[in-house]
Ligand SMILES: Nc1ncnc2c1ncn2[C@@H]1O[C@H](COP(=O)(O)OP(=O)(O)O)[C@@H](O)[C@H]1O
């Protein structure tokens with residue numbers, strides 16, 4: 001268990017979400033305390049990305065029931081940028097390309113007023129951004145370059161809660177290590193040093209957990225969080241028995 005404080009940062013209560021005319025999430029309950037990192041597992045098409053995108057506030061995800069409280073404020077109805085200002089950050093599985101905006105400009109915007117030249121130089125060095133920093137965001141970037149670009153934006157933004165959608169997908173081993181180190185730094189608040197940070201990581205393979213410590217794992221199954229436990233134990237159980245059996249497994253703490 002996490003040694004961090006238990007005050008809840010994110011409280012998702014009985015969340016129902018529809019995409020088009022299909023109900024994807026059917027009563028999700030999730031509490032993430034300050035300083036905790038949670039892992040979200042589940043079969044393809046189960047709604048993991050839907051949950052992340054709904055918290056972030058992307059259009060097309062219709063909340064038909066329940067609440068999403070962040071620092072006590074209900075996010076439902078707030079715009080994406082309002083949620084970002086409250087302290088929510090996201091690393092998308094496939095981040096969009098942005099023609100006409102250079103990576104350097106986006107990092108400066110993400111960093112805000114306190115972000116200076118030396119912070120930029122640190123990020124460029126640490127994430128090997130030299131060949132990308134003056135290019136349009138994600139235009140022609142490789143999988144690894146895209147992830148490093150996203151990590152740079154997030155480190156500059158320093159959100160209180162960061163959502164990662166399959167951070168290891170499409171990334172080779174060298175880049176997973178770099179991404180993992182950046183994630184750990186994000187979640188440990190080493191850059192800005194203002195309080196403890198929280199995270200929610202969607203992963204299929206669990207590879208990223210070789211680089212990032214996580215406190216609690218959940219399995220999203222049948223539109224709900226059906227199982228909860230130690231993340232590595234859950235991944236082991238799923239590897240042996242598949243998702244169907246995992247829901248009835250002995251290690252579940254729900
Ligand atoms: N924008 C969308 N339009 C139509 N269907 C969608 C959209 N986003 C998600 N879905 C559907 O919602 C279900 C859950 O998808 P998703 O949240 O991406 O699952 P996961 O991330 O767990 O693989 C899938 O059946 C998917 O086809």
Ligand SMILES: [Mg+2]
Pocket residue numbers: 048049050093165
């Ligand atoms: Mg997904």
